[in-house]
Amino acid sequence: MAWQRYLKEFHDQNAAITEHVLGRCADRDGRDPYGWLLEAVPPGGRVLDLACGSAPLWPGLRDRPYLGADTSPAELAVARRAGAGPLVRADASALPVAPGGVDVVVCSMGLMILTPLSRALAEIARVLAPGGVLVATVPDRRPLRPLDLAVAGGLLAALGAGLGYPNDRALRHLPDLLVQAGLRLDGDERHRYGYRLRSAEDADRFASSLYLPGLPPSRHRRARKYLRALSRLNVEAPVPIRRIVAQRTAPPDARTWPS
Numbered sequence: 114m115a116w117q118r119y120l121k122e123f124h125d126q127n128a129a130i131t132e133h134v135l136g137r138c139a140d141r142d143g144r145d146p147y148g149w150l151l152e153a154v155p156p157g158g159r160v161l162d163l164a165c166g167s168a169p170l171w172p173g174l175r176d177r178p179y180l181g182a183d184t185s186p187a188e189l190a191v192a193r194r195a196g197a198g199p200l201v202r203a204d205a206s207a208l209p210v211a212p213g214g215v216d217v218v219v220c221s222m223g224l225m226i227l228t229p230l231s232r233a234l235a236e237i238a239r240v241l242a243p244g245g246v247l248v249a250t251v252p253d254r255r256p257l258r259p260l261d262l263a264v265a266g267g268l269l270a271a272l273g274a275g276l277g278y279p280n281d282r283a284l285r286h287l288p289d290l291l292v293q294a295g296l297r298l299d300g301d302e303r304h305r306y307g308y309r310l311r312s313a314e315d316a317d318r319f320a321s322s323l324y325l326p327g328l329p330p331s332r333h334r335r336a337r338k339y340l341r342a343l344s345r346l347n348v349e350a351p352v353p354i355r356r357i358v359a360q361r362t363a364p365p366d367a368r369t370w371p372s
């Protein structure tokens with residue numbers, strides 16, 4: 114409950130912050146994490162963008178039936194202003210979509226906070242047509258370059274706290290959770306992105322994008338100061354990301370049993 118209250122306030126106050134940071138992250142080829150997610154999305158078919166936020170995935174999906182769902186009115190308002198839609202205010206644990214109503218569920222940077230994860234995965238499986246695909250990204254701790262360890266270590270020292278999410282433990286057992294929900298893990302990759310800190314504004318934006326429930330304001334200030342110092346050196350903050358691809362298996366009553 115505490116996390117849910119925190120998330121609501123965070124996104125009311127920082128709508129579109131994830132897009133502002135991730136949209137400026139790049140790998141060696143200049144590709145951002147949204148592009149990487151979209152590369153794994155099969156062509157054609159109806160898409161549900163779960164925890165869509167400001168709908169940064171919508172431009173890549175606008176030529177097919179699309180529905181964006183999120184709990185935050187502030188995020189949905191930004192998405193609406195950008196022309197994304199249709200959009201619905203809905204919780205991942207009770208999606209207003211008929212069983213088998215979509216062919217693809219995309220979920221960028223959501224599965225680490227959708228609680229309970231087993232319930233969200235069951236809903237994803239319910240709304241996916243058999244053979245349908247889930248493509249999701251979540252933050253991760255690797256891969257990192259040698260310099261990243263120093264940058265991340267300095268940030269954690271300034272924060273005096275780790276960066277954690279409610280579903281960190283559950284995500285370590287994702288293949289089993291997926292199977293329980295009626296999904297099969299087809300792809301599980303990690304990729305490093307970097308967010309280049311070029312200015313104090315970049316530093317502040319990066320600091321504002323981090324979920325840090327309960328962190329004292331003094332620690333926030335220290336983290337901003339540290340990131341601003343890095344921005345004078347034009348350093349990259351590492352953003353390692355995990356991409357998951359899973360397929361909806363046939364529900365038990367649709368399977369044919371040997372006679």
Ligand SMILES: C[S@@+](CC[C@H](N)C(=O)[O-])C[C@H]1O[C@@H](n2cnc3c(N)ncnc32)[C@H](O)[C@@H]1O
Pocket residue numbers: 120124131132135163164165166167168169182183184185188203204205206220221222223226227228
């Ligand atoms: C880190 S942001 C990601 C937003 C967007 N997908 C992106 O990648 O830019 C997480 C989003 O999840 C939404 N969210 C949090 N809990 C949710 C829930 N239980 N059901 C649906 N959306 C939720 C938040 O409002 C927020 O927009």
